[in-house]
Amino acid sequence: MSSWDRPLPGVRLDNDSHLVPGCEWHISPLGRSYFVDHNTRTTSWKKPTLERPPGSLTPECVVEAHSKNIWSLACFGTSCNILSASGDGSIRQWTRDGERVGRPWKSDGGSVSSVSISQDESMVVCGSADGRLRLWDIKKGSVVGDPWEGHGDAVGCLDWSPNAREVASGSDDGTIRRWNPDTGRQIAPPIEAGHGRVYALKYSPQGDKFASGGEDKVICVWSKDGELLMEIEGHDDGVSSLCWSTDGARIFSASYDNxxxxxxxxxxxELVVFCGHLNAIVSLCLSPDESHLVSASMDYSVRIWDLKTNQQVGDPLLHNDEAWAVVTSPDGKSIISGTLDGKICVWSLEAALKHSVDDHSADESDAKPDAKLKGRPVRSRDAGKGFWDADSDTEPRFSASPASSSVAHHWRDFLRFSTRPNLNAPQAIPLETRRSNFNLFRGGSSIPTVEVAAGRKKNRIFVSPPSAAEVARAEAAAAAAAQQANGNQAGSSTPVGQPQAVPVTQVSQGPTETQGAGGGTGDVSYQVRCCGLFFSCGRPTSHQS
Structure with a gap:
């Protein structure tokens, strides 16, 4: 993780969308992650995980499919094989029992964010983080032709038209482009959708129009010629997934507003609002008979909705990590979900519809047909071995953009281009140099004050030694003074041999020596100037006899 988005030590991370609901993520002053679980009132070094309630439904099959998050899933054929696209840059095919079919299809375009299968189930087109689309032959497992180029940013969604004559793609560059699958060329000018990032794109079953959604919270309906027919507003955050009813009369949309x-x-x-998920909903699909709607969310669950009563049926299908993709099998028997930890879960739709924990059954029986779903929070019952468990020195894996209106879809964008650190693996966080004992205020300084005793030799004044020029000037002044004194000696009443007082020549910071009339050495005087004041003193010298 780069330094610009690394959380500072000693803070709580406000973006907890990727945690179990009811939990907080903190960074200790030493840079180590710890987690506060308000569900169990515990604090732990380990990331809390969901514990399945007793008697909850478990998947029929769990596949360790990819090393990174699963972005997109598709299920096709009478055998109901599964195609999975991942952030690890590969597409893989599986049987419903979890057996791998063939080798992984490696893409050189980075993270594969979406896949769509042709109507005859012979081809699959994928969109990647490098902004290019690639066409694959399902039987051969190889790329057909060159990549389709045009988008200037990651391709987040795409769909085949019902007549299989064109493919539409939406990108983070804000455009929708339509392609001829036979040539890989664009068949019309790009559409400036106005969504910002385009997250969802879906043709109507009749093929006469298609719908798009994205970052701007608006659903746009377009004609097959690319003309804007209608804008639908109502969501409070970005639109992440779309699907149509078979007759084309209804549109279902999932959003980051939960x-x-x-x-x-x-x-x-707007006809119905389905409420119940505790976090962003990122994938949506209809069952083949259109009796149920299935949704996958970042709250670690997949939920099933009855379209006759507009209520959730059964219990949430709980996962160990965020569910980012969901599809139903063509025979209507299975629900396939893909998660952030790279796993594929296969669930029995029939078992999920029949299954219900006792404490949920009472709530469902009391619900009115026209009431919105009263979702029960998904709670964690396991916060790790203990607070002092020392196996989770972890590095934060996300920092939300401060300008974002939704941390959830920017978390999605971060995963598309970044490597997701493993929260369960020890990772050291480099710390800045600690500055201790530093205080700008009085009383808190660590610098000691040293008292210096006064000098004991009071009759000595220490000055800097004079320069050579100053000594020369002093000697010249002393000679002139001596000559003047000798010229006035005849008229003087001073006895011979006694030194005569001579005016002191002002020399800054230098000694002056005067010579008496008898040739002996006179007094040496010092004069110091400080702050506009003159200080002087004299020291008698011995006279020659």
Whole structure:
């Protein structure tokens, strides 16, 4: 993780969208992660994980599919084989029992964020982080032709038209482009969708229009010629997934505002709001008979909704990490979900519809048909071995952009281009140099004060030694003074041999020596100037006899 988005030590991370609901993520002053679980009222070095309630439904099959998050899934054929696209840059094929089919398809475009299968189930097109699309032959497992180039940023969504004559793709560059799958060339000018990042794109079953959604919270309905027919507003955050009813009369949308909404496609009227998920909903699909709607969310769950009662049926299908993709099998028997930790879970749809924990059954029986779902929070019952468990020195894996209106879809963008650190693996965080005992205020300084005793030799004054020029000037002045004294000696009443007082010549910071009339050495005087004042003193010298 780069230094610009690394959380500072000693803080709580406000973006907890990737944690179990009811938990907080903190960074200790020493840079180590720890977690506060308000569900169990515990604090632990380990990331809390969901503990399945007793009697909860478990998957029929769990596949350790990829080393990184699974972005997209598809299920096709009478055998109901599964295609998975991942952030590790590969596409893999599996049987419903979890057996691998063939070798992984490696893409040189980085993270593979979306896949879509042709109507005859012979080809699959994928979109990658490098902004290019690639066409694969499913039987051969190889790329057909050159990559399709045009987008200036990651391709986040794509779909085949019902007549298989074109492929539409949406990108983080804000455009929607349509391609001829036979040539890999664009068949029309790009559409400036106005979404910002385009997250969802879906053709109507009749093929006469398609819908798009993205960062701007708006759903746009376009004609097959790329003309804007309608804008549908209602979500409070970005639109992440779309699907149509078979007759084309209804549009279902999932959003980062934690809701699913049902719209009338002819005029954009909102019909139903499905509430229950505790975090962003990132994938949506209909069962083959259109009796149920299935949604995958960052709250670690997949939920099933009855479209007759507009209520959730059964219990949430709980995962060990965020569920980022979901599809139903063509035969309507299975739900396939992909998670942030790279696993694929296969669930029995029939068992999920019949299954219900006793404490949920009472709530469902009391619900009115026209009431919105009263979702029960997914709670953690396991916070690790203990607070002092020392196996989770971890590095934070996300820092939300401060300008973001939703941390959830920017977390999605971060995963698309970044390597996700493993929260369960010890990772050291480099710390800055500690500055101790530093205080700008009085009383808190660590610098000692030293008292210096006064000098004991009071009759000595220490000055800097004079320069050669100063000595020369002093000697010249002394000679002139001596000559003047000798000229006035005849008229003087001073006895011979007695030194005569001579005016002191002002020399800054230098000694002056005067010579008496008898040739002996006179007094040496010092004069110091400080702050506009003159200080002088004299020291008698011995006279020659």
């Amino acid at each position: 809701t699913i909404r049902k719209w009338r496609s002819i005029d954009g009227m």
